[in-house]
Amino acid sequence: MRVIVAEDSALLRQGVVRLLTDAGFEVPAALGDAERLPALVAEHRPDAVLLDIRMPPTHTDEGLHAAARIRRSHPGTGVLLLSQYVETTDTVRALAEDPRGFGYLLKERVADIDELAGALKRVAAGESVLDPEVVTRLLDTPRAPGPLDELTAREREVLGLMAEGRSNDAIAGSLVIGAKTVETHVRNIFAKLALETDLHDHRRVKAVLTYLRA
CATH class of the missing domain: 3.40.50.2300 (Response regulator)
Known part of the structure; x- marks a missing residue:
């Protein structure tokens, strides 16, 4: 490389x-x-x-x-x-x-x-x-109401780790939860952010983009 x-x-x-x-x-x-x-x-x-x-x-x-x-x-x-x-x-x-x-x-x-x-x-x-320090600062910054308000605290944690570039397995290890639980949180995040399945746009990237813009 x-x-x-x-x-x-x-x-x-x-x-x-x-x-x-x-x-x-x-x-x-x-x-x-x-x-x-x-x-x-x-x-x-x-x-x-x-x-x-x-x-x-x-x-x-x-x-x-x-x-x-x-x-x-x-x-x-x-x-x-x-x-x-x-x-x-x-x-x-x-x-x-x-x-x-x-x-x-x-x-x-x-x-x-x-x-x-x-x-x-x-x-x-x-x-x-x-x-991770940037993610922490973003989470602590006051912001206007937006789509992230629909997420639970745990879902926001998962989305923050996604923004760091973590895989589902890495997220599970970081939060000490099962891989299936992470998959459930990720599906909930996609649903609450209204990210429908799209072959042309990666939903994980779109979720992180929503997080950054919020």
């Missing part, structure tokens, strides 16, 4: 590249700014891109703009954003456009190569990944 790394901290960038290569990933390019990133993606055609949200020259949202360009030009390339802090406003706005193949992790997760590798593989496969 091929991954391009964009991180302005040289030390962190080198460390991430080393972790990824040791884990069997190929890193065809690693750079410290977002400006050159779209061109490198076009040149190397990676499976995924790992990039910081805040990059030179302003260190505000250059990573988000680069991610948007990459997703427009190369929709099959997974994008995994990194941030030092939870930045729900910009990240949710970017994710809500289309969460497939898009993820967001806090930088503290980078040290766990299994978690990082798993997140990269999921976004490369077209799945969505949200850091």
